[in-house]
Every structure is written in structure tokens, then in C-alpha cells.
Amino acid sequence: MIDEANDKKALIVRTAIRLFTEKGFHGTPTALVAREAGISNGTLFHYFPTKEELINFAYYDIKKRMAADTGAGVARARTNKERARRIWRNAINWGVDHPAEYMFLQQFSSSPFIKKLPPDEIMKVVGIELEVFLDVIRHSHLKDIELEVAFNILFAPVDAVVRAIIDSHGGLDRERLIDSSFRLMWDGVSGE
């Protein structure tokens, strides 16, 4: 029972994500989501009473998976720099390998349509990664900046890299971009 219900909910979310990333929130009627998921209009609203709730749920879902993947293999790294590099690489790879989901995240976070998410909920998700950069931020120009903000500044190039690679449709050397951008960030931050 539980499995099937979850399956159905998961099915809806998966379908929704696909369509949202293809056509945008507003370009995707709930009826289309239902049809593509092979369920009825009413069933969709049984699981998500509002389109907005569906969108929010999809956002969390993606964010969670992204966070999980981004942390992969970090524990195995010896030095802090290696851990940071892992995360950096993982984050970029995730974006490039999940372009639809990635663009969904971007679309979501600059949509005036939805402003209602509790910030701490979001942070909980990325929280683990933050710690890796804690020490390094403390010895950098960002040492007096609020931690979360500092982290966002530091991480900003990741987004630029992902976008560039996605937009180039494979025309760019992913490894070089990852490497260059990481060294840029690391040098900037550590003065090493």
C-alpha cells in the first residue's frame, strides 16, 4: 500500500520535473502532468492539492538528490583541499549530468511566483557541505562575512561553469573548466 502510494506520488513528481524543465512552470498544465503520468486529473490533486505544492515538492526532491550526490566520496579524501575539490567537481558534474533538474533549480530560485520556502529548510540540505569550507573561509578575505553568504560567494563560479558547459552542448572541456575554476577559487580563498 505504502509503496504503491509513494510510487504514485514519485511518479507524479518525476513526470512533473521532466515537463517543468522542458516547458517551465507556466508552460506545464497540471492536466498535462496527469496525462503523461497516466493518471487522472483528480488523482494528481489528491496528492498535491495545489500546483504550487507540486512545484515545491519537486524542488525539494531535486535539491535533496543533488546534495546527496554532491557529497559522494568526500569522506574518503584526506586533506581539506581534496574534500573541497571533490565537492566542487561533484557539484559541477551533477549540474552538467542533470541539466534539466539543474535548470529547474535555477528557474525555481529566481521565480517571483514562489517566495514561501523557509530558508533553514533549504540550508539543512546543503548544510553538510558548508562545513568543509568552514576552515578555509576563516583564513580568507571572507573571514568577516556571514558564513552562508561567504559560502555562496565562493561557490558562485560553479554555476557559471555548469551553465557554460550546458550551453556549449558538449563543446567545452569539462575537466579543464572544473580544474581551472577550482584553482581560481582556491587561490583566491587561500592565497596559497
Next chain:
Amino acid sequence: MIDEANDKKALIVRTAIRLFTEKGFHGTPTALVAREAGISNGTLFHYFPTKEELINFAYYDIKKRMAADTGAGVARARTNKERARRIWRNAINWGVDHPAEYMFLQQFSSSPFIKKLPPDEIMKVVGIELEVFLDVIRHSHLKDIELEVAFNILFAPVDAVVRAIIDSHGGLDRERLIDSSFRLMWDGVSGE
């Protein structure tokens, strides 16, 4: 006549931008734009045959103003570093001082609704600023990266800073953030 026509077109665009940034593209009916601009429904479509064209026009309009403001005072700076710092500061200040327009730009650039803008058109607008960073990029980790991409990577923290300040509603020290983020970027890029 021409003046009046331009005035009316400008009036529409100004009204549209205000509403778009308040309510988003989809939250802003063309009818509302017309009413708030004090013209008729039909007149709006006389100047912009399509809502999309109105949005695009608004985008260019903002982008142009932003580019102009970002270049202010750059010529007066002596060293390249000073020029870069000027641009950096100008860009952040512009975003913080024009939050609505800034968010509109963000919203626009990650909207799947509109993909149809020729990239070179966009670049033409930011182009001038690029040159300032040319030399510095060539001596950095980014030297083998395509110039435009390198520029975007370098500039990414600007966005993070602007967002942080806007979101903090005045709770952050703008000067410190500008300074710290610039030094971070500069160190990263120059190994200085």
C-alpha cells in the same frame, strides 16, 4: 509625432518593467500593463504585437541601462586593477540599488519561456567591460578558457553578493562585501 510615439512606447515599457518585477511575467496580464500605463488594450498591441516582444524589449532596455551605469568612472581609473574594481563595485551597486530590475534580469535569464535571444546581441551590451579583464584573465588559471566563459566565471560572485545584500534587507555591510569579494576574485585570478 515621433517623440510622442516614443514616449508612449517608453511609457509602456516602464510600466511593464515595474509590474513584471513585482509580479513576474506570468503574473502580469497585458491588460494590466495597459491600464496602469493609462492606455487602451489595443494600443499596447499596436506597439508590441506580442507579449513576448514586450518582455524582450524590456530586457534589453534594462540591460543597456545597467551596462551604461556599470561603466561609469572606469575611464578615470589609472591601473587595470582599479578599473576592474570600479566595474566590480559598480555592478554590485547597480544590482543593489535597482533590485527590481536586477531580479527581472535574473528571472528572464533562467526562464525557459524565452530562449530566443541571439547571444551576440547580449554580449554586445556587456562587451566593453570584458576588455578590462582580458589581460588579467590571460595570466590566470583561466587563460585557456574561452574568454566569455572565463569572464562569467570570474564575475559570478557579483551575483552572489547582490542577492545576499538584497535578501538581507540592509542587514549586511555593503562596502565590506564588495571589498572582500573583489579581493577574493583578484587574488584568485592574479595569484598576487
Next chain:
Amino acid sequence: MIDEANDKKALIVRTAIRLFTEKGFHGTPTALVAREAGISNGTLFHYFPTKEELINFAYYDIKKRMAADTGAGVARARTNKERARRIWRNAINWGVDHPAEYMFLQQFSSSPFIKKLPPDEIMKVVGIELEVFLDVIRHSHLKDIELEVAFNILFAPVDAVVRAIIDSHGGLDRERLIDSSFRLMWDGVSGE
């Protein structure tokens, strides 16, 4: 222009009243009103931004016509009793001759769906008739009762008569009912 616009609005109201009285508020989709009126869905909402507004408008429209008809010939009557009898007869006749409209009024006034009408607006419409009964109420058992309430008590049998005749589908003697009920009321009120 004005005439045509008014015509269209009137056409919508007329159609709506017909359908409402046949099928009830909830049994009448706005789309049906539009179709039967020979206009588009959107046009209906151009004139009545809300279904509720359409219903309210229809209510006033009927009420006004009823009030006008009820006052017919009253001025020509000599005595107060004759005037009262006229109104009594007119009111019953109107209800019987406009059964659909009459039932609409009933349906409306006991619908929890709509409670928002300013009472004075309603009274303005029936106001004129009230005066005829003023004097007679003052000399009756109702003399200490608030005027409007007294009037409603006095007039209540009209409704009973109308309903009876409508429900009997012509099986009842209208004249006798009008006459009997009026004498009943008049005797009760005047002790004559």
C-alpha cells in the same frame, strides 16, 4: 454604442434569469448563460466579472420591475383601503404571472450563498408601497412594531397565496384567493 452595450448586458441578464429560475444558481453554468445568449464566454465576464455579480444584478433587476408593476394604478384609487387592495392584488398577480422571476426572488433571499446586499438598497425599492400601509399599521395591533417588520408580517400572506396558485398549476381560483386573503389581512389590521 451605449444602447448596444446596454442591450448586450440586458440580453445576458434576461438569459441568466431564465436559466437561473429553471435550474437554480448552481445548476446554471456561466458557460451555458453565454451560449444561450449567443455570446462568448469571455464577453459575459466582460460585463459581469463574477457570477455573483450577475446574480445580484439579476436580483435587483427583477425586484425593480416587480416594484414598478406593483405600484400600477395605485394613485388612481380613492381610499386608502382601495390603494392597499390594489397593491395586494398587484403583488399577487405579479408573482403568479411571473412565476420564474418570483421563484428566483425567493431562491435568492434564502440563499446562504449571498448575504452581501445592503438592506437599505433593497428597501429603497419597496419603499413607496410601505407608505400606503403606514396609517393602517398605526391603528393596528402592530402599532408598536418597527415599521418594516410590521409591513413584512402584514404582507406575508401574499407569498403564501402566490405559492399556492403557482403550485396548483391553475387549479385554484385566483380572484377568490386574492379577495379572501386581502379581507383577512384588512380585518386583522383594522378590526373593521
Next chain:
Amino acid sequence: MIDEANDKKALIVRTAIRLFTEKGFHGTPTALVAREAGISNGTLFHYFPTKEELINFAYYDIKKRMAADTGAGVARARTNKERARRIWRNAINWGVDHPAEYMFLQQFSSSPFIKKLPPDEIMKVVGIELEVFLDVIRHSHLKDIELEVAFNILFAPVDAVVRAIIDSHGGLDRERLIDSSFRLMWDGVSGE
């Protein structure tokens, strides 16, 4: 078992009446009734295969209770006038003391949604009271009118009084209204 089943049915009806009177038939989804009654959606339809049947049942239920209460103490009265006065007073008091149920009855009886109740079924319920007025009607202006119709005409002011008191939210003197309206009716009917 039977008790439990009856209990559950009664529970549903009670809940339904409360909600219907608060929000109207159409404003009350069956799902809401079920939820508020603490049972499942399906169970409601086990006891009432149709929403309409639930509404009808609720109508009878209220009507029966009203009739029972209206007859209270009538047997103890000596004269016919006293019996009539009792009924008159009881009816008004019931309406005023059960405003929700009373409005439900009104709403029901002028709803085009439901026309399907056999009239004799309804009369059976009020029947007993009718007899008290039999004699008095026979000596009045209404003597040639069909009994049921005559009764309705006679009783009409009761409704006006109840509505007035309910609408006034306690601002009116209930006793005076009961008294005045009864004397009005009685004088009208008996010429006494």
C-alpha cells in the same frame, strides 16, 4: 449493531445539517461532511447513496423535530384560541431558537434543486396542527379556500416574525411580536 448503524447514520445527518445550514447545500461537499463526522468518504455513501438523499433525510429529520416541538403543551390548553396561540408561539419560538435548522428549511423549500418530495409526505408531518385551525378557518374569509392553502395563508406571518427576530440579532422584543402577530391573525380570521 443496529444501534451502532443508526448512531452512525444519525451522526452523519447531524453533521450534515450543521454544515448545510452554515454553508448551504452547494457549499458543503460530501467529503467535508464525512471528514467532520469522523468517517470515511465511502462510508457516507454507504448510508446515503446520493447527496440528494442525505439532504432529503435531513429535511425530514428537522421537520419532524419542529413539528413535535410545535405541538408541545397544546393538549393542556382549554379553548381553541388558546391552542392556536400555543401553536403560534411554539412555532415562532422554535424558529428563533433553532435558527440554523429554520433557515435550512427555508433554503430547502425554495431550492429548485429539489422538487421531488411527495407533498402528502410533508403534510403528514404538520397535519396535527392543522386540525386546531379547522374550525376557525371555516368561519372566516377563508372558508371557501382549500384547507391546506388556507392554513398556509394564515400561518404566513409566523415566518415573517421568525425572520425578523433572527435578522435583528436580539434587537426585537420577541414576546410583543408573538403577541401582536397572533392577535392580528386571530382578529383577521375570526372577526372577533
Next chain:
DNA sequence: AATGAATGAGCTTTCATTCAT
């Protein structure tokens, strides 16, 4: 008897766009 997920037709309302004037 009881559940509650599933259905899908149907509803009110929105809105970009057209067009006669």
C-alpha cells in the same frame, strides 16, 4: 461494514490577441 484512493466531467475565471470603428 468500512476505507480512501481514484476518477473525470465540469466549473468559474483568465488573458493574449483581434478587429470594427
Next chain:
DNA sequence: AATGAATGAAAGCTCATTCAT
């Protein structure tokens, strides 16, 4: 150029009812 009434497809959401368990 300017108007604004008219359009009608489409959207998000509701809800009485069914049915497998």
C-alpha cells in the same frame, strides 16, 4: 493612431461517486 468590446481556448481546481481491498 487609438480604442475597448469581443473572442475562445485553456487553466487550475472541485466534487459526487465508484470500487478494490
